[in-house]
Amino acid sequence: MSTESVGGESRPRIEVTEDAASQALALLKDEGLDVEEAGLRLFVQQGGCAGLSYGMRFDTAPEEDDTVYEHHDLRVFVDPASLKYIEGSVLDYETGLQGAGFNVENPNVVSECGCGESFRT
Template identity: 80%
Template sequence: MSTESVDGSDTRPTIEVTEDAAEQAHSLLEGEGLDDGIAGLRLFVQQGGCAGLSYGMRFDDEPEDDDTIYEHHGLRVFVDPASLKYIEGSVLDFESGLQAEGFHVENPNVVSECGCGESFRT
């Protein structure tokens, strides 16, 4: 699914992936024995958490027919149409620190988050 503007440039909502996040995801894909040329990371939004919505991630063998597919640093990211409206313009990053390590979504559409940062509201 892609929208073309009059001048031919791609105008679909973007999901960016940092190099650190792509490297970590590639490592995990490899550990799962998945072909990163076909398989990818599914990024989605689900109901839940104290703020109403939460992010979900999993590896899928291949995209669904109606997914938007992004590719950054060789990592394929699959986003379903319902989730895309909540996370368009987001950046997927990987953070490591003293208290936690993991993937983090920087979402410009968020108007509030819960205290733990696991759920959000748009």
């Protein structure tokens, strides 16, 4: 497992807004998970009309090869294959007329599908 600050080595950053961290931590607690050990797994998977889509789930601990980010007391786990697609991204939580939910602002995206559910880098 690597972290963003191991040995001063520069790591691609994943940022998490305070709103996103607060919402994720509340959901972690609702699931009965230990917020000191567990975290939000952010990943990229094949799918959608543009080719790739984001996935999120809670994990009790990071995998050995994960990069672990910590923002506002939330731990975010990212596997090496996903990291290359989402480095530099910001995870936010947005509310609006269409509802509320997590949103990934990814600077690597070159196109998105019309519904905004999938992307291409």
